[in-house]
Each structure stands twice: as C-alpha cells, then as structure tokens.
Amino acid sequence: MSKFISRLRDSDAVNSMLRYNVMATAAPGRITRDYAASSDEGKQNIRSRLLSDAIRDARKTTYGAEFGDDIDDWPILSKDRLRANTDDFCTSTLLKIGAGTGGTTGQPIALSRSIASIAVERFFIEQLVLPFGLSLKSSRTAVLRADEIKNPQDTSPPFGVHRFGGRHLILSNPHLNRDTVGWYVDAIQRHGTEILYVYPSMLENLMDLAKANSLSLELPVVLSSSETVAPALFDEVRSTLGATLVDYYGLGERVALASVGPDRQYYFNPLYGRAELIDMKETADDGNALYRIIATGYWNPAMPLIRYDTGDIAIVSRDDESRIEEIQIGERGFVGILGRTSEFIVGPDGSRISGLNHLPRGVNDLVRMQVYQSSPDEVEIRLRPGPGFSEQSLRQLRDNVEAMIPPTIKVDIRDDAKFAKAANGKTPFVIREMTCAE
DSSP, X not given: OHHHHHHXXXXXXXXXXXXXXXXXXXXXXXXXXXXXXXXXXXHHHHHHHHHHHHHHHHTTSTTGGGSOSSGGGSOOBOHHHHHHOGGGGOOOOSSEEEEEEOTXXXXXXXXXXEHHHHHHHHHHHHHHHGGGTOOTTTSOEEEESSOOOSOTTOOSSOXXXXXXXXXXXXXXXXXXXXXXXXXXXHHHHHTTOSEEEEOHHHHHHHHHHHHHTTOOOOOSEEEEESSOOOHHHHHHHHHHHSOEEEEXXXXXXXXXXXXXXXXXXXXXXXXXXXXXXXEEEEEOTTSOEEEEEEEEESSOTTSOOSSEEEEEEEEEOGGGGGGHHHHHTTSSOBOEEEOOOOOEEEOTTSOEEXXXXXXXXXXXXXXXXXXXXXXXTEEEEEEEEOTTOXXXXXXXXXXXXXXXXXXXXXXXXXXXXXXXXOTTSOOOSEEETTTOOO
C-alpha cells in the first residue's frame, strides 16, 4: 500500500491533494489560531495536549510499549537505534507513505509518514510565506533544490519543467553553470516568480553566476532550508535580488521546525513539535553556547518519535542561556544551527551541485556513505555497506548518481576507502580536499 501511494505522488493532481488536504490541515489551523489568542496558561495546555497525543501514538509501537505517559519516562532516542529497526517505531496506520533521509551524515534511515502528515507539513511551511501575502499553493514559485528533471548528460535546454497547472517551475540543479545561467535567469523572470524555493548553496551559486555574467534578477521572497545560511546571505539576497530571505530548519523525521524571524534569530514552532535543548558544555567559534536538539514530533502518527536526538546543534547566545525554556517553546530566538554546510561538490566549470543527501535514498542496507571530492572533475563515493547490501543496492546508487551528477565529473564508487575527516575530527557527509584534510 505504501509503495502504491508513493507512486501516485508522481501525479500532480494526487500530489496537490496530498499536500493541500483541507481535512488534514483543519486541526493544525484551528490550534494555531487558538494558540495565538491564548494566555500563557492556555498555550501551555495546548502544548501539553499535543505532547500527550504524540506519546499516546508512540505507545502503540513496539518500541514505545514499555514506556509511560510521562515524557520524562522516555529515554533519548538515537539515530542508530531508529536505523537498526525502523519497524519498531511504526504504528499500524494503514495509509502511510515510505520516505527516507540521508541527512548530513550519509547514513540513510527508512521513514514512514501518514497521509495527513504530508498536508500538515506543507501547512506549517505555508505559514512562513503567508505574511507576504503569498502561498506555495497559488503563488508562482520557482524551485531550485534537488529535483530530478533530466539526465545531467542532456545539456540542451530547457532545464526545467512546469507543474501544478504551470504555477511551479521546477529547475534542474546539476545543469546550472556559467554557460546555462542565462537560461535560468530568463526562465525565472518569464515565470513571474513570486517565491524562489532553494537550497542556500544553490541560491549562492545562482547569484554568483548571474553576477559574473552581468545578469539581474528581482523577486519578492526567497524560501530556503536544509543547509545553514551564512548571516551575510540575508543582506546579499536583499541587495542582489531585492528579496526577503526566509530560512527554516526542519528534518525528514518531522520532529522539529524552526524559522528565522525579523531579528534574524531562529524560533522553534511549539505547535509542530517539542524541542528540548541539552547543554553540550562547549563553545562555538563565535563564543556562543552549543546545545543538542532533542525533539518530539506531533503530527506523524505513522512513526511517532519521542525525544529523538536529531544530531543537530543549536547555537545559543551566552546572554540567553538562563532563558532556555523560552527558546524551547519559541518565545525567544537562538542564533542558528551549527553545521549543515558545504553539502555540495564543485564542477569543472565552477558550478555547485547540491542536494547530495538524495544520493543514498532507496539504497538498501547502506550503513554510511561519504562523498569525497579530490578535484573538480573527480569524486569518490565511499561506502560502508551492511550485510544485506546487494547488486540491486549498487544499481540504485548508480542510478541516483547518474541522475544528479553531470558526466563531466568522474565518479568512483568504493567500499574499501577510508572515510575522510574534517579538521575538527568529524566525518562529514560531503568533504572537499581543498577545504579539509584526511
């Protein structure tokens, strides 16, 4: 059933119904309105009800059956435990969709999502552009993320397709370079783009290439996610595109959502999930404090995750450490998310190819993967296969590579190479020799 529904999503009509299911979004819409009109006590009651509902669902799973109704009874859930047997975390919900995440670690996790959760996810993202009088459903939107549009070996235009009745222009990531940027700028302008939905690295690439070719582009709003945004990018987007940059933090596991505010601080949405910040007793390069993000999602009864260790780290101002509880419920902002950067490779023409966390998707029994770039025309994909990794797994990975990486870059897939480390001793998903040492 899950695979059948996943195939149906390829249809624009079905995809639109899934994303904008008014029955599914009625509850979060009502709760959002009630929360805004509530006193502090009323807000606390709403958050408590949402948490209780999530725990109730989680107790129906194999993993959660042994824990009680109190959140303090639940241990922190690691990615390794989730990855080891994802079925332990699934309820018996009939209608659900399979998904997956490679995240920033290159260690894929199989996920399940309820049908309703797809619409709820879009509802919360919609709230980020509504203040501008825009909507991802009805506004003219150009998307430059990791969508597979055409084979990278096909270098002839067009490099995008129109979907959802022509309202969305979906652009190809790997085809954007100094020779094609004119087509991209012209297509975005002709589309009458109101929202440019991007990965930050692809946004930087687009602006750099346009500037180098003396091309100009203007639009109202840029919506970004999935990678860390450098503080200077907000001003650059304003001066270069005349646009407001709206960035948000989320996860494939659907447990936490935070978005940037007018003060360029990030705020958790307390109606999306419960954020819990744990002091790491460490200091960021800028002197701020570092906190682990532990999160509980409220809206995916197919796979309710309680106190999930996201693997992400929040940067908190030293001045705000006495007010962590306010940050956790979205009443106060934090500086940003540490990491989630440099997840791209550079082509021979200087173009950036991002969205590489899609490479391990659908690849069965892959323990870890790393993309290692030694030169602009050569990349190694280093694997740590599990016991069930098969020829079919390898074929799926090769298909993913062919769909994302242009033929100008030689790709060597290896399972015998040592994983490279960054200067801080960590093993990132994407590493480039010119910035990090083995």
